[in-house]
Amino acid sequence: MPQATTYDAIVIGTSRGGRLLPITLAKAGRNVALIERDHIGGVCVNVGCTPTKTMVASARVAYLARRGSEYGVHTGPISVDLQAVLQRKQGIVEGARKGHENLLTAAQGLDLLRGEAHFTAPKTLEVSLQDGETREITAPLIVIDTGVRPAPLAIKGAESIPVLNSTTLMELDTLPEHLLILGGGYIGLEFGQMFRRFGSQVTIIQRRPRLLMSEDEDVSDEITKMFREEGITVLTGTTPQQVEQLSDGRIQLTVRTPQGDQQLTGSHLLAAAGRIPNTEALTPEAAGIHLDQEGYIQVNERLETNVPGVYAMGDVRGGPAFTHASYDDFRILRTNLLEHGSASMWDRLVPHTIFIDPQLGRVGMTENEARKQGRNIRVAKLPMTAVPRALETGETRGFMKAVVDADTQHILGCAILSIEGGEIMTIIQVAMMGKLPYTALKEGIFTHPLLAEGLNLLFMTLDS
Numbered sequence: 001m002p003q004a005t006t007y008d009a010i011v012i013g014t015s016r017g018g019r020l021l022p023i024t025l026a027k028a029g030r031n032v033a034l035i036e037r038d039h040i041g042g043v044c045v046n047v048g049c050t051p052t053k054t055m056v057a058s059a060r061v062a063y064l065a066r067r068g069s070e071y072g073v074h075t076g077p078i079s080v081d082l083q084a085v086l087q088r089k090q091g092i093v094e095g096a097r098k099g100h101e102n103l104l105t106a107a108q109g110l111d112l113l114r115g116e117a118h119f120t121a122p123k124t125l126e127v128s129l130q131d132g133e134t135r136e137i138t139a140p141l142i143v144i145d146t147g148v149r150p151a152p153l154a155i156k157g158a159e160s161i162p163v164l165n166s167t168t169l170m171e172l173d174t175l176p177e178h179l180l181i182l183g184g185g186y187i188g189l190e191f192g193q194m195f196r197r198f199g200s201q202v203t204i205i206q207r208r209p210r211l212l213m214s215e216d217e218d219v220s221d222e223i224t225k226m227f228r229e230e231g232i233t234v235l236t237g238t239t240p241q242q243v244e245q246l247s248d249g250r251i252q253l254t255v256r257t258p259q260g261d262q263q264l265t266g267s268h269l270l271a272a273a274g275r276i277p278n279t280e281a282l283t284p285e286a287a288g289i290h291l292d293q294e295g296y297i298q299v300n301e302r303l304e305t306n307v308p309g310v311y312a313m314g315d316v317r318g319g320p321a322f323t324h325a326s327y328d329d330f331r332i333l334r335t336n337l338l339e340h341g342s343a344s345m346w347d348r349l350v351p352h353t354i355f356i357d358p359q360l361g362r363v364g365m366t367e368n369e370a371r372k373q374g375r376n377i378r379v380a381k382l383p384m385t386a387v388p389r390a391l392e393t394g395e396t397r398g399f400m401k402a403v404v405d406a407d408t409q410h411i412l413g414c415a416i417l418s419i420e421g422g423e424i425m426t427i428i429q430v431a432m433m434g435k436l437p438y439t440a441l442k443e444g445i446f447t448h449p450l451l452a453e454g455l456n457l458l459f460m461t462l463d464s
């Protein structure tokens, strides 16, 4: 093999953080290699946020079309053309991917290597290029952004039946007649509601006692109620035992429920029970990089591994798995590597939004977390039926909830389960970032009749 090519920096993976970092380093005059084994853009652009949120939008149109008569608008029978939904999704995905690819290939000082990288020594990687060649590259600074992938389903019989994951579900030719979903987390809920709205029968099987275990009980319960009202079967505290394919092609799942064993039959099975890190092919052990027991790369609060000069960002470092977290990891690395700053993961507030309808926007502490910490708290809660905008638009499902420190009046966290809940949550997030007391939102003047005006009412509940 020819001698290794030396760069100033190497980044592996082209997610949001993985694209911005090499471009920024190259703009600062560094000679950078960026390696990607699959499509440019990583999970979010190709098989994560972009395609799912595009399809969620189609599902919402179907939902609204069916509700047209509530608004005095009559349509004919509603049907969903899955192929057209997928084509729309694919067009948006490919447009985004191409845009990112153009930016990367145009960047001066940046070599985009299309292939799979693995470590051969602490600062050296071998890249198996897609054209069959192999390159050895080395750099004093290496950033790993290789992400995670769907965990294979570990139940008896799974190896001999077709199990869908979040990627393959978006490639189906026909609408599942009955979609069985294992997992009551983000992926299970977003796809479950989406396919129900497309016209499938949907059963969600959640091992834990309720959906979205990290949220408060009232949030999980309200979502479960809304899903059931939409015709989704939600089974909680239910553990899949084994699965087999019947002679007619249907899938039979044996589950253990609090009431005893039960058999469920569906046309398709989606495994949405978690994800695993992409660290095997990377052979980080050849560089002496420490992994945790599940294979995630261990980093300190500045994202550096135990090998000085080797960093990890995004999902592969464990912790919150969101595109905005990957983006914030880029901020930390840019600040520390280029601006001589001292940015850290520990003081950041990472919000999230689950794109069910109505959305769940969440930031900061849940009520349960605050109580566990022994905080002196007050909890504000307002049903969406009390918000004029929600009434006028016929979107009264859900509630707003905020946890306030009773001593300082600062907002500790919120759960906004409402139409555009993510946007409303972000208003509260900004108040939290500015350390505003809740009274600032209670007394603030917000346009009538916006959803934001509901914040006046939400925080008024604390003093009424």
Ligand SMILES: Cc1cc2nc3c(=O)[nH]c(=O)nc-3n(C[C@H](O)[C@H](O)[C@H](O)COP(=O)(O)OP(=O)(O)OC[C@H]3O[C@@H](n4cnc5c(N)ncnc54)[C@H](O)[C@@H]3O)c2cc1C
Binding pocket: 012, 013, 014, 015, 016, 017, 018, 035, 036, 037, 038, 039, 041, 042, 043, 044, 045, 047, 048, 049, 050, 052, 053, 115, 116, 117, 118, 145, 146, 147, 148, 166, 187, 278, 281, 282, 313, 314, 315, 316, 321, 322, 323, 324, 325, 326, 355
């Ligand atoms: C269905 C779904 C929906 C989601 N929706 C949202 C959402 O709405 N909002 C949100 O914030 N997050 C969402 N996420 C999560 C989000 O996609 C991830 O948190 C985000 O993509 C993390 O980016 P990352 O930096 O970890 O890199 P990734 O996006 O995981 O990219 C890693 C890249 O590294 C490449 N790679 C891996 N190993 C190698 C190697 N050895 N050599 C070369 N290249 C390699 C991979 O091909 C990949 O392109 C969703 C995820 C899924 C699955």
Ligand SMILES: NC(=O)c1ccc[n+]([C@@H]2O[C@H](COP(=O)([O-])OP(=O)(O)OC[C@H]3O[C@@H](n4cnc5c(N)ncnc54)[C@H](O)[C@@H]3O)[C@@H](O)[C@H]2O)c1
Binding pocket: 182, 183, 184, 185, 186, 187, 188, 190, 205, 206, 207, 208, 211, 212, 213, 238, 239, 240, 272, 273, 274, 275, 320, 321, 322, 352, 353, 354, 355
């Ligand atoms: N809107 C968003 O931001 C968004 C959307 C999708 C995914 N994501 C990211 O992707 C990550 C992965 O999503 P996910 O839904 O796969 O994982 P998750 O961890 O959110 O949910 C997995 C769920 O499966 C359940 N479970 C585990 N094993 C099971 C089994 N054998 N049978 C039944 N249930 C089982 C768990 O109790 C959990 O509720 C999320 O944590 C999130 O960070 C984000």
